[in-house]
Amino acid sequence: MESYNQGWLLLVVILVTLSLPYSQAEREIKTAVFRSHKFVLGPGEVENKFYYNIDFPRGHIGLKSFNAEVIDAAGNPVPLLETYLHHWVVARYHVRKGIKIPAFADHAKLTGSNFISGRNKGICQSTVLPQYFGLGSESRNVVMHIPDPYGIPVGNPAEIPAGFEEQWMLNIHAIDTRGVEDTLGCIECRCDTYNVTVNQHGKPLRPGYKGGVSCCYNGTRCKVKQGFQGATRTFYLRYIVKWIDMDSSVLPVQVYILDITDTWKRTGNSTGINSEHHCKMEYEIEPCDATGLANDGCIDNKRISLDMPFQGYIIYAVAHQHPGGTGSALYREDGQLLCSSTPRYGKGDEPGDEVGSIVEMTTCYIQPGTIEITKGETVIFESNYSRISSHSGVMGLFYMLVVDRLPKPRHNLHGFVGTQETITMLAILWAVVAMISVVAAITVAMRYRFKPERGDGYEAIRR
Secondary structure (H helix, E strand, O other): OHHHHHHHHHHHHHHHHHHOOHHHHHOOOEEEEEEOOOEEEOOOEEEEEEEEOOOOOOOOEEEEEEEEEEEEOOOOEOOOOOEEEEEEEEEEEEEEOOOOOOOOOOHHHOOOOOEEEOOOOOOOOOOOOOOOEEEOOOHHHOOOOOOOOEEEEEOOHHHOOOOEEEEEEEEEEEEEOOOEOOHHHHHOOEHHHHOOOEOOOOOEOOOOOOEOHHHOOOOOEOOEOOOOOOOOEEEEEEEEEEEEEOOOOOEEEEEEEEEOOOOOOOOOOOOOOHHHOOOOOOEEEOOOOHHHHHHHOOEEEEEEEEEOOOOEEEEEEEEEEOOOEEEEEEEEOOOOEEEEEOEEEEOEOOOOOEEOOEEEEOEEEOOOOOOEEOOOOEEEEEEEEEOOOOEEEEOEEEEEEEEOOOOOOOOOHHHHOOOHHHHHHHHHHHHHHHHHHHHHHHHHHHHHHOOOOOOOOOOOOOO
């Protein structure tokens, strides 16, 4: 009976161990909540500054997630219907020790021997889309988390140039739409709604440019209805960072961003390196006519082919689009769908559900090892927008997280990535434990019931 009990207890211990989450047994995920520098906006005004050396976790770490939203001075979420979040991006850079970059520096002037970009892996040219994280109006409902045992490695002393230190930059592009004449025109940065004819550097806009970030730069103002009065308000971008300490057990994740405006074309000398790409970031959508409505339902479909410069596995992907977007997707050349990311439009006026705005993009969390991309493989990227009306300054981006190797098999059921089969197996094993417990209890009860009764002393020996 004693050996029986020991075996039963051993089975319970094994099942409890198998049921423990990977992260619970491995390492602590650290969390920090930060606020950006404050920015102040009145009706129609635009914030589009680059903030350098922002608060950010330091050291050699593996980033697990980064999420952000605009809040007011009291810490309350601000609805997009009042202050539209066009985008925010977070990028890494290295600066020579002793060099102080002004908090609101013009990023276009940060060149030379004292500043080195610590951009993502591509695939656009060096100065375009260098961020590690970035979203827009969909920020509140797109929560990214990198599964164990992975993390985005940053702060590695071996990768920081000698004499430099690592810092982080935050760009916030927000538009106060209270009382404006044309809300959609303001958030699409149409040049006529801002009465702008030159860009932020004072140079004339290129011929035919109707709208985009060159018309809603920091300090511009969208047209406000005559007589409208509204007080200035103070805002912050609140951002939450999660990370783990980096060690040999954490497998690195790399960040790649695809842009539908990329003009890259395969040639006999193509290598897939970033310098061969030319990403424009934004484009125009022309309205359709009756013929277009009949032929394609008034959908603007852009498709490009890109050769991937890496060998690895995609574990996460999400698209970024502007109002009018109907979704993006990534395919192999044979038509196999790798990921589809579609927008959800809000229906109310509360933060996270603002009518007319994209408040969420569906994400693809892909089981590591499921989708492998070989170096040089061609993928098809598409971005779709409605053409029922014209749209200016729209974007079609696709964020991807890629790993180059898979974790070694583990001796616990979470090594199978929490599939339904794993859950079923655990349920069966626990059921077996329950049955064994019942049988053990019955056996003990029966043995006790039929146990011979004994007196207080020894029975006399009769002769």
